[in-house]
Amino acid sequence: MTSMLDVSRLTISFGDLRVLDGLSFAVAHGECLAIIGPNGSGKTVLLRALIGALPYEGTIQWAADARVGYVPQKLDIERDLPLTGMDLLRARAHVAGAPRIEISRALAMVRLGVDVADRPIGTLSGGSFQRLLLALAFLGRPNVLLFDEPTAGIDQPGEELLYETIHRWQRDSGLTLLLVSHELSVVRRYATRVLCLGRARICLGPPSEILTPQVLEGVYGAPMNYHFHQ
Numbered sequence: 403m404t405s406m407l408d409v410s411r412l413t414i415s416f417g418d419l420r421v422l423d424g425l426s427f428a429v430a431h432g433e434c435l436a437i438i439g440p441n442g443s444g445k446t447v448l449l450r451a452l453i454g455a456l457p458y459e460g461t462i463q464w465a466a467d468a469r470v471g472y473v474p475q476k477l478d479i480e481r482d483l484p485l486t487g488m489d490l491l492r493a494r495a496h497v498a499g500a501p502r503i504e505i506s507r508a509l510a511m512v513r514l515g516v517d518v519a520d521r522p523i524g525t526l527s528g529g530s531f532q533r534l535l536l537a538l539a540f541l542g543r544p545n546v547l548l549f550d551e552p553t554a555g556i557d558q559p560g561e562e563l564l565y566e567t568i569h570r571w572q573r574d575s576g577l578t579l580l581l582v583s584h585e586l587s588v589v590r591r592y593a594t595r596v597l598c599l600g601r602a603r604i605c606l607g608p609p610s611e612i613l614t615p616q617v618l619e620g621v622y623g624a625p626m627n628y629h630f631h632q
Contacts, residue, residue, distance in 0.1 A: 406431045406468055406546060406578045407452070412460040414447055421447050424460070427597055427606055431465070434572060434579040436589040436609075439599035440622050445582045446475065448599070449548050452580070464546075471544030473535050475551050487519035487526065487534045491541065498542035508537040512567065532564065546578045547571075561585075565592065586613055 407429040414422045421444040429435050437445050450456045453472050464470070491505045509519055512533040518526070519534060526534065539547060549568070569592050571577050583589055589596055589609060596612040598605040600621030605612050612618075 404431055404465070405429065406433070406465045407580075408461070408463040409452075410461040410463075412448075412451065412458055412462065414444065414451055414456060414458045422451075422458075422599075425599075425604065429578060429580065432572070432576045432578055433594050434581060434592055435595050435597055436593035437580065437582045437597045437599065438584070438586070438589060443599040445599060446550055449550050449580065449582060452548060468546050469542060469544040470546045470548065471539035471542070472548045473539045473550060482524045485523055486521060487514075487523055487537075488516075490523070490534065490538060491519065494538045494541045500541045500543075504541055504543070505537075508540040511540055511571065512536045513563075529564070536564075536567075545576070547580070549579065549581045549583075551582050551584065568592075589613065 405428045409428070410426045412422055412425040413420065425448070427435075437448065439445055447456060449472070451458045452462060453470060488505075491508070492502075494500075495502060495505055506516070509516060514530060514533040514537060518530055519537070523531065523534070547568075565588050568579070568581075572579055572592075581589075581593065590613055593609050595607060596605075596609050598612055598617070598621045600623070602623070603620050605617055605621060
């Protein structure tokens with residue numbers, strides 16, 4: 403498979419603090435790469451560098467046909483602003499040059515009703531707001547999606563439904579996914595490979611090789627056990 407993304411010797415620093423140091427990896431078209439690691443290991447920093455939101459040293463090379471969508475952990479706006487979800491979707495469609503019909507398509511893909519999207523964002527539940535963020539990412543028809551803990555603040559049934567929706571998109575459309583998650587059971591179920599960022603150790607490989615007590619203990623720096631239930 404050809405690469406959708408090639409990263410070579412990526413280094414990111416904030417003053418004297420070096421968060422990532424010489425990181426190299428590639429992501430194939432249609433792959434699901436899960437990114438895991440302890441807090442402060444650089445997972446969100448990596449995604450932000452990939453979309454050009456942070457300065458870095460090294461090389462980030464996207465495929466010529468890459469159209470990237472990004473779903474952050476949270477939207478950096480006050481939830482009490484007098485804005486509706488539809489206001490945000492229309493603004494995003496304008497920036498992406500997408501026709502208005504794409505808004506309806508994006509809402510249908512995330513199973514969010516127009517009546518819900520038309521409410522003030524401060525009144526939306528955690529699950530509905532996260533689906534709104536997904537709909538925003540889908541405007542412009544990306545073929546690459548970067549998810550930074552997409553189920554943060556969502557209850558267990560909503561979390562399972564959201565991951566199933568993401569998996570369906572990948573299966574049906576051949577999307578390339580880069581997914582930051584602390585849910586190791588989700589990583590085991592859906593990821594084709596796992597990039598594990600640790601303060602002293604970085605690992606890359608299939609879930610069966612990375613999600614072992616020995617590897618996880620080396621990365622997280624504490625004894626860990628992992629049980630996979632069919």
